[in-house]
Amino acid sequence: MQNLAFPLHFSFKVLTPSNDFSVFDANNQEVAYTRQKIFKIKEAIQVYQSSGRQNLLYTINADRIIDFNASYTFRDAAGNVFGAVKRSGMKSLWKTHYQTSDAAGQTVFSLHEENPLAAVVNGFLEEIPLVGMLSGFFLNPSYAINDAQGRTVFRLRKLPSFFERKFRLEKVGEAAPEQEQLALLSVMLLMLMDGRDG
Template sequence: MQYPLRLRFKILALAPQCFVEDASGAEVCYVKQKLLRLKEKVEVFTDSSRRELLCTISADRMIDFSASYTFRTPDGQVMGAVRRRGLKSLWRASYEILDAKGQPTFEIHEENPFAKVLDSVLGEIPVVGLLTGFFAHPRYAVRQEGRTLLRMTKRRAFFEGRFDVEQVEPVAPQDELGIVLSLLMFVLLERSRG
């Protein structure tokens, strides 16, 4: 993958859609989330044509306070998971990225919770809410053993959500897809919370 990656969410669409592209503009993956599910399940495709299923992401429970979201290949093999840290995530979003054996390997942390609060509060005000994406930019870090490897920042956008993922330190190629899927699920979950 060529960094920075761009995650674009279509906000005005009936069902949430996300496009993930690399620096060259090539699609990394595409998600069209299904509405009204009791237990979260997301299908991730290789591109927006939705011809080839890359993986599925499914929750282990209906209430997602400390839910784990498992990534599975089309034939059912576990690739990894992302898990929300219940109480730790009330003020500052905090998730663990797990490997295929269920061992924590990376963490996703919100760098400045005030930015998210500002974005969320102003987003509820009519007219001002349409413009909040132009001045509130929450940032999130993917860390391993205290080192920041990737940083995701909400960018200015009108009528869509846009996040850029920049590489701070090298990431092993075998870990990249799991991290991208974790960030994708992270944003889908955090968007619903503000």
Template sequence: MNDLKYPLHFQFRVTSFANDFVATDANGQSIYYVREKIFSWRDHIMVYRDSSKSEMLYELISNKLIDFQQTFTIKDSQGKVIGKARRKTIKSLWRSTFNLMDANDQHDHTIKEKNPWTKFWDGLFGELPIIGMLSGYVFNPSYILRNDLEEPMFEIRKEPSFFGRKFSVLKLTDKEVDDERFVLSLMLMVLMERSNG
């Protein structure tokens, strides 16, 4: 994931039964195809070079069968562990939180929902007959990835959309950072949180 041109854009496919999306860079060039494996005992996400699925670049595999304090191990195509992401399920009842660990299992970054009220109002508005379908245009959550000094590194925003699900990833720092691990963690977070907004 070297030399990524930000902002990145994630767009879910509406013609597929699978939970999948295409990632493009700032120039509109397709850079990844991300797909959650269906009919699997554990959550299993694959990142391919493109939608042909001829070359798998990364895998993100859950350690548990149920969604409770899940930890996803992120591996490259050679099976090398890049890092881990742990979803804090209990806290996510109010604010979605993912703790990121490096390859040595050291917690060093966190992804948190920017405004938890967005999720609350989206859930309430989405229950209304007919007009609830418009919640994707009105309530659009965003998430901030911060380091252990609470400095913002990345922001991912849900873009207004009806059928499609569109997200934009902005890099907020000029520092040298682990783009590979962080973008993969944001991809995971989007798949897990897709229903919000």
């Protein structure tokens, strides 16, 4: 995924058994398709160039069975490790918090919810029949992706929708192409975890 045209848009159906979705750029061109393997003891996520699943770009694998405080390794199609993201366990009980690092283990980004209370209320209301559909239209969390200096470089927003989960990733700061790649994979993982947890 090179020369990405932001903002990027993510969309997947809520009434399907899978947790797969496509990523489209600002020109409505598909730039990635994410497939989460089900019934795996450890998380195993595959990222393809398109929904045709002809060209595998990346894999994301968890280092443990239980995802509490788990680390997820990013590998390219040749199996080379180029980064990882770690979920912060205790912080994640109240709000989503991930740390993204490069191949050398240096922190590149910190991802967190900007309004954790809205996410908690949204999660509660989604469990109530009919009300849950409305909560997806009015209560939509946003996430900041900050660099190592604390500056917001990307912002992920959940968009209002009734029958689909839709997100938009905006680039609001400066980032190198390899950093865009790390941020995008971290966001993909976040959305898969968010979809699975509710």
